[in-house]
């Protein structure tokens with residue numbers, strides 16, 4: 001375990017539309033396995049690389065706040081929600097880098113599905129100059145070099161590091177594949193259940209489900 005001075009800070013972005021136990025378990029296991037000082041959850045305002053979320057950003061933010069409440073290692077940053085323009089991960093990381101200084105290790109957490117699509121993100125190669133990447137295994141998305149598009153496969157091979165301790169040795173630039181408890185939960189499936197009036201209970205926290213019901217979210221919506 002790295003000492004406190006160099007313990008990396010985790011950053012976890014997503015649409016969280018809605019937040020579920022796959023997200024929470026990812027963050028909890030990454031926190032423990034990587035010895036992170038904390039995890040900053042960053043709900044995306046208007047993600048440029050995927051279909052826009054269907055519900056108002058304030059609802060997604062409120063649900064993330066409810067889900068992480070009570071975990072002293074988790075905090076929520078609303079920065080991407082406050083911007084009118086599309087939110088880019090590279091912009092958020094640049095801001096965090098300025099705040100945290102040049103030496104603080106930063107680790108961007110993502111699932112294997114998100115990593116596979118990384119080469120379509122805005123200025124994606126700049127991300128490696130700003131943070132490490134921890135790529136969490138996800139059911140249905142094997143993390144294999146031969147499944148990655150060429151420029152990303154090259155970065156993966158060159159930057160892959162041996163273990164969590166390596167992330168404390170530099171502020172940015174490494175990629176660490178990380179096993180986690182495999183939970184085949186997705187927001188898409190939860191939205192689909194809600195839109196046809198079925199129960200998503202036990203796939204997400206009760207507090208979040210109560211919020212969804214109270215605000216009548218995701219009802220009768222087409223779910224691509």
Ligand code: ATP
Nearest residue numbers: 014015016022110111112114138183185186187188
């Ligand atoms: P959707 O179904 O709407 O695409 P999602 O369930 O994938 O949503 P996101 O908010 O898009 O949720 O995901 C945020 C991050 O969490 C991404 O990096 C994604 O890979 C990761 N993630 C989401 N669900 C899981 C899961 N069950 N296991 C591992 N990683 C996950």
